[in-house]
Amino acid sequence: MNNSTPNAQQSSPSLLSARRFGPLFLTQFLGAFNDNIFKNALVLLLAFQSGSVLGLDPAIVVQLAAGLFILPFFLFSAMAGQIADKYDKARVVRIVKAVEIFIAALAALGFATAHAELLLAALFLMGLHSTFFGPLKYAILPQHLHEDELVAGNAWVESGTFVAILLGSVLAGLLMAIKPQGAALAGACCVLVALAGYGISRAIPDAPAAAPNLRINLNPFSETLRNIGLARGDRTVFNALLGISWFWFYGAIFLSQFAPYVKVVLGGNELLVTALLSSFIVGIAVGSFLCERLSGKHVELGLVPLGAIGLSLFGIDVWWVSPATPPQFVSVAAFFADSAHWRGLFDLVMIGVSGGLYTVPLYALIQSRAKPAERSRIIAANNILNAAFLVVSALFAGVAMAAGASIPQVFLITALINIVFLLYLCKQVPEFAERLRAWVLRRPSGKTGP
Numbered sequence: 001m002n003n004s005t006p007n008a009q010q011s012s013p014s015l016l017s018a019r020r021f022g023p024l025f026l027t028q029f030l031g032a033f034n035d036n037i038f039k040n041a042l043v044l045l046l047a048f049q050s051g052s053v054l055g056l057d058p059a060i061v062v063q064l065a066a067g068l069f070i071l072p073f074f075l076f077s078a079m080a081g082q083i084a085d086k087y088d089k090a091r092v093v094r095i096v097k098a099v100e101i102f103i104a105a106l107a108a109l110g111f112a113t114a115h116a117e118l119l120l121a122a123l124f125l126m127g128l129h130s131t132f133f134g135p136l137k138y139a140i141l142p143q144h145l146h147e148d149e150l151v152a153g154n155a156w157v158e159s160g161t162f163v164a165i166l167l168g169s170v171l172a173g174l175l176m177a178i179k180p181q182g183a184a185l186a187g188a189c190c191v192l193v194a195l196a197g198y199g200i201s202r203a204i205p206d207a208p209a210a211a212p213n214l215r216i217n218l219n220p221f222s223e224t225l226r227n228i229g230l231a232r233g234d235r236t237v238f239n240a241l242l243g244i245s246w247f248w249f250y251g252a253i254f255l256s257q258f259a260p261y262v263k264v265v266l267g268g269n270e271l272l273v274t275a276l277l278s279s280f281i282v283g284i285a286v287g288s289f290l291c292e293r294l295s296g297k298h299v300e301l302g303l304v305p306l307g308a309i310g311l312s313l314f315g316i317d318v319w320w321v322s323p324a325t326p327p328q329f330v331s332v333a334a335f336f337a338d339s340a341h342w343r344g345l346f347d348l349v350m351i352g353v354s355g356g357l358y359t360v361p362l363y364a365l366i367q368s369r370a371k372p373a374e375r376s377r378i379i380a381a382n383n384i385l386n387a388a389f390l391v392v393s394a395l396f397a398g399v400a401m402a403a404g405a406s407i408p409q410v411f412l413i414t415a416l417i418n419i420v421f422l423l424y425l426c427k428q429v430p431e432f433a434e435r436l437r438a439w440v441l442r443r444p445s446g447k448t449g450p
Contacts, residue, residue, distance in 0.1 A: 015152055020144040023203035027097065028137045029160045030197035031130070034100070034190055036168025037175075038107055038126055039069065041186035042119050044176045045111070061116070066394075068120055069127040073387035078223035079216070080132040081380025085373060086214040089140045089207035096132050097198040103129055104194035108187030134383045139376040142367045143207045148297045150364045155292050158360055159285035166281045170274060211373040227381040230374050237369050237378065239428045240362045243304065245385040246421050247359050250311060252393040253414045254280075254351065261407045266344075267327040268335060275332050276348055283352020290353065291360040294439075299364045302435035303357045308422040310354025314347040315415030321347065322408035 015021045046061050083092060103125045110118035137157065145153045175189065176182040217223040231238045258277055262268040268276075291303055321344045335341050370378045400410050426433040 015145075015149065015156065019203060020205055021149075021153060021156075023200050024093075024137065024140060024144070025156055025160060027093065027197050027201045027204065028133070028157060029164050030193050030200065031097075031100070031133055032161045032164035033168045034104065034193040034197065035126060035130060036165050037172045037186060037193065038104075038190050039065075039123065040169045040172035041111070041176050041183065042107075042123060044172065045114075045119070045183055046116065061120075065120060065123055068124045069130075070387050070390060072124065072128040072131040073383050074224075075220050076128060076131045077134075077380040077383045077387075078220050078227050078377075079218070080383075081135045081227055081377035082214060082216050082223065083132070084135040084139055084376030084380070085209070085211040086216065087209050087212075089136050089143070089209075089376075090201075090204045091206070093133070093136050093140075093204055094198070094201050096129060096136070097194070097201040100126075100129050100194045101191070101198055104187075104190040108184075108191050111183040111187030114183065131383065135376040135379040138363060138367060138379045139210075140204075140207045142372070142375070144205060147368065150367060151292045151295050151297060151299060151360060154360045154363045154367075155288035155356070158356060158363070159288040162281045162284045166278060169277075173270075173274075210375065214373075224381075224384055227377045227384070231370075231378045231381045234369060236429050236431065237366055239425060240365045241378070241382045241385055243362050243425055244359060244366075244382060245389040246418075247311075247355060247362075248386045249389040249393040249396075250315075250414055250418060251355065252390050253397055253410060254315075256394065256397060257407050257410060261322075261411075264326060265322050265407055266335070266341075267330045268332070269329070271332045272330070272335055275336075276345070279345060280348050280352045283349040283354075284356045285352075286349075287353035287356020287358075288360050289356075291357050294357075295361065299361055299368055300435060300439060301361055301365065301429075301432050302437070302439035303361050305422060305426060305432050305436045306439075307354045307356070307358025308418060308425070310350060311358065312415045312418045312422070314350040314354060315411055315418065317347045318344060318351070319408040319412035319415070322411075 016025060042065060043062055046065065103122055106125065107119060107122040109115070110122055141150060141153045141157070171189070172186060175186045178185060217226070231241055255277075258280075259270075259273050262273045262276060266272065287307070291300075294300065294303060330338075336345075366378065366382065367375065397410055400413060401407070405413065
């Protein structure tokens with residue numbers, strides 16, 4: 001099932017230097033990095049430009065942009081999963097990364113000419129690129145990594161993705177602050193990153209087709225239902241998909257409200273937003289690698305409920321420690337110097353840590369238990385569910401705040417719903433609670449796999 005032998009197993013850090021993992025990691029890292037340079041630069045351009053786009057207010061266009069990026073996940077994930085199962089995944093990765101160069105060039109042209117409609121078209125195409133790349137980067141791991149390396153591989157991918165999101169967002173803000181050529185610089189940066197991603201992707205080893213005789217179904221609706229049906233064939237796998245999608249719901253609530261929370265509740269500015277977001281991202285990276293150490297290099301499902309408990313406990317505490325009345329403006333230095341803020345900072349870091357403990361075993365579980373010939377399509381189903389949960393999270397936050405809920409109260413409600421979802425998950429798959437009990441009691445855990 002993989003290109004390694006038991007003697008080829010490597011420690012987590014040394015995986016990055018291995019050709020069977022390093023190029024894939026760097027390729028996916030640069031892809032996420034480029035997505036966020038482009039998305040954030042575009043949002044800043046739309047939010048602060050004068051005039052309207054397509055006859056609409058810039059604030060509305062920003063929401064339209066978010067919808068355009070996520071739309072391809074609904075329309076083309078099913079096709080992406082089929083292609084990843086039918087053809088050599090490494091070859092498809094190279095094709096997808098080559099197309100990214102064209103998309104980045106289109107974006108660069110849009111930035112250089114301040115053509116918003118062209119940029120929105122590029123945003124849709126960038127979402128399309130991510131739609132096709134998603135099933136590839138997760139389904140290829142079991143082909144290149146030994147079973148005992150799956151947790152480490154997913155830890156690197158998970159932490160790398162979030163770090164790339166952070167760095168891309170920060171770089172976009174820095175570039176767009178350079179007047180008047182900031183937009184053009186952002187476009188040029190997108191092209192350079194896309195070129196680097198394609199060059200590195202050529203070093204990814206071959207990953208032979210898992211289902212070469214598969215017939216491609218071009219109907220996105222029937223194929224989407226078929227993919228979800230494949231996932232439902234294994235209760236544990238399907239509930240793992242729901243678990244990951246729920247995390248994206250939970251995370252989207254916190255990430256989307258991060259800036260207004262810092263401004264309205266904490267009295268901070270954009271620099272404090274970046275500092276606290278960095279703390280959250282560092283927490284996810286720490287949790288992802290802590291997951292590998294705590295699991296003993298196998299898929300330890302007991303860490304899933306442990307992470308979910310942390311998401312609720314620390315999410316509730318964010319609400320508890322949030323000031324009731326908005327303070328006066330506080331600088332980054334003053335915020336970190338005041339010990340009264342340390343508990344809230346600790347909560348944010350631990351939410352990230354809990355998220356890493358929660359998601360890494362779920363991704364590894366899907367990869368190890370899904371049938372090889374169906375793995376990419378099941379991961380495509382995961383992307384569809386993720387997109388749906390992201391949309392629902394936006395609607396949920398909007399409805400809650402329209403009903404009068406404050407941002408801390410939205411965090412509280414989300415953390416409480418997370419408890420309900422954890423109970424549902426453990427009822428549907430008792431193995432989660434059983435493995436947690438065995439892990440806490442330090443019993444031999446055995447191997448959790450196919």
